[in-house]
Amino acid sequence: MSVQSVSRILAVAFCLVSACTPQQEPDQEPQVRILELQVPANFPEPEKVMAGYPLSEEGVELGRKLFYDTRLSGSNTISCASCHQQQLAFTDGVALNKGAAGTPLLRHSPGLANLAWMNGTFWDGGAKNLESQAFGPITAPDEMNQNLQELVSELTAVPDYVASFRLIFQDEIKPAYIARALAQFQRTLISANSRYDKYVRQEPGGKMSELELKGLTLVQQKCGSCHAGDLFTDNGYHNNGLDSDFSNHSYEGIFQGRYRITHHPADVGKFKTPTLRNVLVTAPYMHDGRFATLEEVLRHYSQGIRASPTVAAAVMQGAEGVAGIPLSVEEKQAIIAFLETLTDYEFIQNEKFSSPFN
Known part of the structure; x- marks a missing residue:
């Protein structure tokens, strides 16, 4: 980008900040x-x-x-x-x-x-x-x-x-x-305009039920190490116990997770943490879409963890490091109730994000 172009862009930015309207000369290029x-x-x-x-x-x-x-x-x-x-x-x-x-x-x-x-x-x-x-x-x-x-x-x-x-x-x-x-x-x-967001920011429309608030606490306690903060992801890579055998090297190691990029043994089986935002409308779940419902996802974390050398400590919350995250039926119901509050209907209906060709 030329010095002249940068100067033009900075000039426009200055006018936007100062709330003025730039007066474009007849022979001046659009900005x-x-x-x-x-x-x-x-x-x-x-x-x-x-x-x-x-x-x-x-x-x-x-x-x-x-x-x-x-x-x-x-x-x-x-x-x-x-x-x-x-x-x-x-x-x-x-x-x-x-x-x-x-x-x-x-x-x-x-x-x-x-x-x-x-x-x-x-x-x-x-x-x-x-x-x-x-x-x-x-x-x-x-x-x-x-x-x-x-x-x-x-x-x-x-x-x-x-x-x-x-x-x-x-x-x-x-x-x-x-x-x-x-x-x-x-x-x-x-x-960022789900019911949860409005609750956190104390905005109209942010009311949450007792069950949903219980679910929020459970997510923070049991899932928050990976699904962290209000982004509901740490943007990190973790082995969440989906598989125990990662010996399949086909397709350039695509089944081995982060390891195919770093070649560090500690990264075998690790995949990026997705956000929990809008999770009720983004089924199926996991990097290969293997789980059709949130009930299946929670069943995996509570009963289906497969141990391997790189499995995340966060999914080994049972007594004395037993695989899985202990969750009662009522706790699972509360978690799903909370996750529903993360659906951002404004986001999935915003015309600014939709096709300009319709």
Whole structure:
């Protein structure tokens, strides 16, 4: 980005802060409108975005269009939204979806929410940030199966895209800019208006029942080491006792979890902790979608833990380190009642996150 471009962006940011309207000269180039993420009062500060470019209203809107555009797939039939549907908190409702090859994928589609607070993406942390993450599904033969140069050619044939990329990145369309635009949109997918959030912030509509409050306490006591804070995830990687045998090295070690990335023995069987937010609409559960209901999930944690050298201490809460987290029937009911308060209906219905092509 040129010094002149940076100066223009800073000038716009100054006007936004001072609530003035910039007077554009007739021969002056259009300017992007800088966008600051609105951090919810009960959230920590988000992760720093990639250095070198700011969020902008135009960048977010471009990313939204790309997210829903089937041109991102080689067959022009699959978009990012095919596996990340807003009404399901940007999951897809199936254990293992099918991509371009027509065969089931090997991992469950994760939800997309509060990604600005995420450090590392994919179930094994295989990408450091949203920008690098985008290239995986777009180019993977089993997912979207798109050639990046062909994608550039297809988008360049659309005048509106050419103009948008020129405005936002002061350049022609390139793969890196496609990823950056997608990342800008995804960072605005903030879910923080559930009934629980309103309860914590003492806002109207935040009433919780005695059973739900009991469930909150149980989640904090028994699940909080991994599903931490108001993000309800520590963004870490843990072996939660789903399996005990990780000797399958096929598909580049995809069944071995974080180990396939780090090659540290301590990371065998570890997968990223998903948020509990919107969990009632994001079934099925786990990295492979093996559990269809929350009842099955809680049964696993209370009775189904499989021991292995890397299993997390957090799931070994029984007497003298016995596998599992002791939970009575009443406690399970309370936990599920609380989890329902984490459903953010504003998030899954927000038109700003929906398809611009409808």
